[in-house]
Amino acid sequence: MALVPGRKSAKTSARWAGIVCRTAPAFLLLFALFPAAFFPARAHAQEDSLDSVHVQPPPPKPDANAPPPPVEGDAAMSASRGERIRVDVNLVLVPLTVTDPMDRLVTGLEKSNFFLYENNRLQTIKTFSQEDAPVSIGIIFDMSGSMANKIIRARDSILQFMHTANPQDEFFVIGFNDRPELIEDFTSNPQDIEARLANVHAAHRTALLDAIYYGLNKMKQAKYERRALLIVSDGGDNRSRYTENEVRATVREANVQIYAIGIFDPYAATTEERLGPVLLNDICSETGGRLFRVDDVSEMGDIAEKISAELRNEYVLGYKPDDPRKDGKWRKLKVKLVPPPGLPQLTVHARTGYYAPLQ
Incomplete structure (x- = not known):
């Protein structure tokens, strides 16, 4: 006679009841002696950040024919x-x-x-x-006149970026307006850069392309072979000697990842300013980096932290x-x-x- 799924005969139920009765004392004794076996500790558990998603991989399945693991x-x-x-x-x-x-x-x-x-x-x-391996990072900091009302926020975002980086990372800072200038050479101490940026001010025009070119060449002196540039700027180029094509060619050859924090004016008056976001986005995307547009300057610190996290989780x-x-x-x-x-x-x-x- 076929059994109906989900129902048990009286004989089967009685058999299971006997098993439970016989094993319950032993189970309770094990529970009293070894509670940790039933409730393992979670001393190192952490909640995922709101800005990151961690994928828990499934347990690996053994494969006799699989090649050695990487x-x-x-x-x-x-x-x-x-x-x-x-x-x-x-x-x-x-x-x-x-x-x-x-x-x-x-x-x-x-x-x-x-x-x-x-x-x-x-x-x-x-x-x-x-x-999370150490990185050599060059910061390209726009100090042109149009940054006058944003320079303090921009400086603070740079410092926040460095303080959330890998402690072994090294940094240099290039500031630019009419021409690029090395503000601080390679250092792993954010306080060195903080002291040099304490009295920066904004003036003159924007030699963005020259500053990128200078930063890529400076990167040849880096200690680490993992390398990145962080550009903080609010507009397009209107002063450089190097052309866009020359800089793009250098970017392709340099093997340096480029990120940018763009503080763009939606009502830009000149063609160079209107094309600034396109230029930065193209350069960043080609290297595997990204352009982050800033709508509110108060968000710059959070964006800097986000870029730091990306560099540490590649x-x-x-x-x-x-x-x-x-x-x-x-x-x-x-x-x-x-x-x-x-x-x-x-x-x-x-x-x-x-x-x-x-x-």
């Missing part, structure tokens, strides 16, 4: 602490960040979530890591190109991401390409 942690970063994209003999490293539809940083993703293409050809990801993908030619040509990069189940569509911020080595 090198991670210190060993991986000893290889990947190269330039923002560094081409070794056989390995290309691609740093990137991921954000959700609310523009929150997404951490905790797995290698299997990423697909990497070079010149539209799918590549095999050989190494994968996410670690993924690094490593792969061996299937094109072995060393021809020095530009190779396009594209990273696609398939989110884990239950997550919305995510956005990847990565460099758009690199130059192949010549030898």
